[in-house]
Amino acid sequence: MGKFKKIKSRLFYKYFVSYLIIFLIPFIAMSVMVYHNSVVSLKEEIEQSNINKLKQVKDMTDTRMKELRKIAARISFDPQLTPYMVSHGYYGSEAIQELEKYKANSSIIEELFLYYQGDDVIYSSKGLNSLETFAQSIYHFDHWKKEELINDLNSIQKPVVLPADNVTINNNDHNRFITYLYPIPPNDPVSHGTVMFLIKESVITGLIENILGEFQENVYIFDEKNRILTSESNGNLINENNFDPLASSESGIHTAEIDDKEYSFVTVNSKVSGWTFVSAMPTSQFLSKFAQAQTLIIMTLLLIVVAGLVAATVLSIKHYRPIQSLFEYVSKKNSDVQGKKKRNELDSLRETIVGMFKDQKDLCEKVDSQEPFVREQCLMRMLKGDVKNNRDFHSWLETLDISVEDRHFFVLVISYNEKANGEGSVKIRESISRLFTEISFKGAVGYGIEIFYDNTVALIVNMESKVGNLNERSREFAFQVKSLLQNDCGVSPTIGVGSICGGIDQINRSFIEASAAVEYKLVNGKSSVIFFGDLVRQEEPDVWYPKDQQIKFVQGLKKGDQKVACEAVKNMIGSLTERELPIHILKCLLFDIINTVLRATAEMGMHQYMSRASELVEYDSLEDLHEKIHSLVIAVCNEVEKKKDSHNHELRSEILEYIRKSYKTHNFSLESTAESFKLSVSYLSRFMKEQTGATFTQYVWQLRSQEVKRRLKETDESIKEIAMGVGYMDVPNFTRKFKKAEGVTPGEFRKLYA
Structure with a gap:
């Protein structure tokens, strides 16, 4: 009960009262039934038992009285007991004997007498006596006087029972007798005699003692x-x-x-x-037994009540404790919940859960809105090769429903033609990006991402490994993409197709290959599909290093991909090491590799690195040359990344400046901004998220919100004027959005901070 005292909660007492009511309803009904069936029935049984016992005395007494009547009737009709026979000198003794027999036939008769009216003699089983002597000396009644006795014997017309009286017999023996007078003949309106029975009171009281x-x-x-x-x-x-x-x-x-x-x-x-x-x-x-039973039942019921109270308390505590623990846990995590306890923990938790679901819904909406950015980040990391041994990355892919188990991949690079870069390019790019968000064809799924600085779209294709010939399916997929672009977007771009790889950590190599293949549009013509595998299968001299590695090296260097470029250099020099070439041929090939490095650097406009040519030609061994080229490749790739960052920084500054100048206009939007910078809407959204950490809409709202709060504090403009002044035409929608963000309406904000 100590716990019970410590709990001060409306919810707990609500549980307690509920369980108590559930207990009391059947308990009261049961108690009424038990009390009625036990106590009331017992009372009725006790009462009926006492009545039955008294009836038993009554029945036994009635039986004895009937016997006396029968005896009196038999005496009245007994020929030996006629007045003549009892008074006859010879037959009188026989009459006395007959009376003795009648007396012996009854167990309650102490003595019986026969008297004929007008006679001065009374007869008994012991003989005859004069009436005077009988009434005065032999039987002396305390309350029945001699005169009354003689008068009653001569005048009685119906049976009479006299109350028990003290009787002195022969002036010596004392006892109490009940006297029964019966007129004879029976049922005759005129009687001529009386039969008197003396019954000891103790005989009757003996019957009574049984019930006491x-x-x-x-x-x-x-x-x-x-x-x-x-x-x-x-x-x-x-x-x-x-x-x-x-x-x-x-x-x-x-x-x-x-x-x-x-x-x-x-x-x-x-x-x-x-x-x-x-x-x-x-x-x-x-009613002592009744009272005992009543007390016992009441005590039992009280014990049941106590047990019910204990059970209600235990159940209340049992069901309240988890809620209390949950409430305390939530209170620790959310201080706003503690203030709600005064109402009800369950209601507070309900409001908290409702709030959590609401927050979860908002979070899901935010997550859904962020999913395109996460998707594009994942795709970009795959193109860069930044995916090795990254569990979080695989979790993101699972969230995006991108399967990587038992899969093969290859990359398509789609280069826009003049139409896609000319008038209306934003709409074309937007349609292409929308088309390649996700595209599937015969067990292969493609995920597209726009590469703005190259004016291309990269499509990472995910193929099931066990369905058909992979090379044939990759070719079918590439031509299917070209057909879709022609039919749905009205453009015929050049498509470069990289080699098929067996894991996501190899996708960046396929991307480099596809990018390299696109550059061969000068040879293959625009609006063509160029497969990198077809390029490297051209016949080469046996003494030459692999052409595909040369192509990968150049393209990797241009893309700033250190992994691919360094790997290609290593493979080219390694292929020469494995051959037993004449020294003059080997030197020529090494100078060709050096020339390839310098030519690619020059084509990229990085002439500052041309001064390192003298370092490259002064090598002592293949390993020394490899290290020097590797160092140069790292420096060039870093410079490429810096240029990209510089370009992004410059573009970021231009876009943010444009937004700050234009966000107050009514026709300002994401689409209009993308159109101004010749970007697709999807690329601009991703770019804003990468550069500012906020979406385009969030960033614009921050600017508008700051301006609104400034005007609310510093000016007397109406809410409508302020809302329209920052680009909102729908004032109610603006008010709801402001309250959701700030917790108060614009009017309340002005009252608080003006």
């Missing part, structure tokens, strides 16, 4: 006149002044307060005798 048990209970038997015939008690008898409500109560169970104490009464009425049987005991005892 261990309770402090009082049991009473009332006659028709609500007089107590007899009673039995395990405790204190109820005051006689309170008998009336007991005797007059109807059958069933009742509750009443007597002597400042609550009693429960069980009442049973006998239709046979007309008696009322009543048991009375303190309510606390009457």
Whole structure:
């Protein structure tokens, strides 16, 4: 429960209340059912048990009373017990014996008497006595006087039961008897005699004792006149002044307060005798078992409630803890979330997740917008050969859906003709770049990138290795590209095709070869497809070094590709080393290589390196010559890269200056800028990203945003005037964009910073 006290969260208590409600609904229903089926049923069983016990006494008493009636009826019709027979001197003894037999037939009769009205003698199983002597000396009743006794014997017309009374027998023996008077003959409106039964009170109370048990209970038997015939008690008898409500109560169970104490009464009425049987005991005892069961069930239910509270707490903690941990983790990563806890961690997390998805969506949009730049960077790196052992690079290729496993590659270099460099060149370049974003043909996919400084488009073709003849497929692909350019763009460029290579680290060599092949348009003519492999297959003297290496060297040097140029020099000198050539032939070939290096340097306009010719001719060995040429190649390639960077820097300055001058005009756009500089839209987008780190749109927005904020702070111009003053015609769209970037509307920004 220590954890429970530490948690102060609306969400936790929401969970707790929810689980508590889920627990309480079935628990209450179950409790009602259990209480009704157990406690209420037990109470009914206890009440019915007490009623049944009292009914048992009633039934046994009724049975005994019926027996007495039968005996009285048999006596009235017994010929040996007629007035004549009992008074006859000879037959009188037989009558006494007959009465003894009747007495013996009943277990409850202490003594029975036969009296005929008007007679002064009363007969019993022990003999006969004068009525006077019987009433005065032999049986003396405390509350039944002699005169009343004689009168009742002579006048009784219906059965009468007298309450238990103390009786003194022969002035010696004392006992309590219930007296039962039965007129004879039975059912006769005029009786001539009476049968009197004496029943010990203990006989009746013995029947009652069975139902008292261990309770402090009082049991009473009332006659028709609500007089107590007899009673039995395990405790204190109820005051006689309170008998009336007991005797007059109807059958069933009742509750009443007597002597400042609550009693429960069980009442049973006998239709046979007309008696009322009543048991009375303190309510606390009457329902003691019920109270015990009730207490037990209540304690059980309370334990279940406690268990339910514990379970609700444990479940609440169990389900709240992960959310709390997640909330704390998110709070550490994002301080804005902590302020939302006052509401609800789940709501805060929901808002955070919604925000994350929104940010992710924005990020995906940004990533999608950046994908062309990433794609072009990857393609450019492949053309430069900067891809060896680079895991990140391979991951980028997978993201761009460019497969490299079990693939072969070759490069097409497409050189524009005069039409593509003349009027409308931007649209033509744009259509060519759009066409070559991705092109596929018979298991080969090409990815194009514009090489602005060479006025060419390089197309890296990715072919499946196991589909058909690779050389035939490369030729088909090249002619298919030419056909597409003629049909879709209306141009017939020169296409140079490099050799097929088996990995992306060899693509730069195929690119150099394709670039070299394009230069042979002077020989093959414009609008032709030139394969580098066809060039190197021309017959050469056996003493000559490989022509393809010479071509690669020159083209690599012009492109500033150190790897290809140095590799070509190494291969050319190495091919001469492997042959056993006469020294004069070897020197001639070496001077031709030196001439090739110097000629290529001169053609590139790098005359400052011509002074190193004297160094090249003064070599001591092939290795020495190789090192000197290698050093010169490195210097020239570095100079080529510097020129490219210088060109890019100059172009960057011109473009940025143009943007700063034109961004406030309404017709200013990426397309108009590309048209002004004779660039394709895709190349200009990539160039801006490379040079500034931002896209064209982002860079323009930065300029416009800075100008808008300056005017909001320093001028009184309206929002509309400011928006239109920086090139926006759609003011609502400008307001939404400004709020998204700055977090406030332009009007709110002015209030904050003006």
